[in-house]
Amino acid sequence: MSALFYALVQTIHMAISLYIWIIIIASFLSFVQPDPRNQIVQILYRLTEPVFVQVRRKIPFVIVSGLDLSPLVVIFGLNFIDIFMTQFFIG
Numbered sequence: 001m002s003a004l005f006y007a008l009v010q011t012i013h014m015a016i017s018l019y020i021w022i023i024i025i026a027s028f029l030s031f032v033q034p035d036p037r038n039q040i041v042q043i044l045y046r047l048t049e050p051v052f053v054q055v056r057r058k059i060p061f062v063i064v065s066g067l068d069l070s071p072l073v074v075i076f077g078l079n080f081i082d083i084f085m086t087q088f089f090i091g
Contacts, residue, residue, distance in 0.1 A: 005090075009085060016078050048071070
């Protein structure tokens with residue numbers, strides 16, 4: 001049974017890591033202003049923007065002087081969940 005929990009925690013860890021990379025790529029693309037009709041840009045936007053909207057709605061002060069810090073808040077939150085989950089279930 002412990003092998004099942006380990007595999008489940010590792011799978012969730014990989015999913016969180018992948019989503020963090022998606023957030024980082026989407027954040028860098030927001031500085032470049034790529035073509036919004038590009039399919040990759042649309043996929044990244046659909047994967048990240050709903051989460052960013054929720055963060056902006058719950059924490060309105062994440063936009064500082066026109067700089068949106070919601071990706072940073074989401075990354076910190078995901079890292080917290082990842083570390084907590086890994087330590088709680090494995091360590």
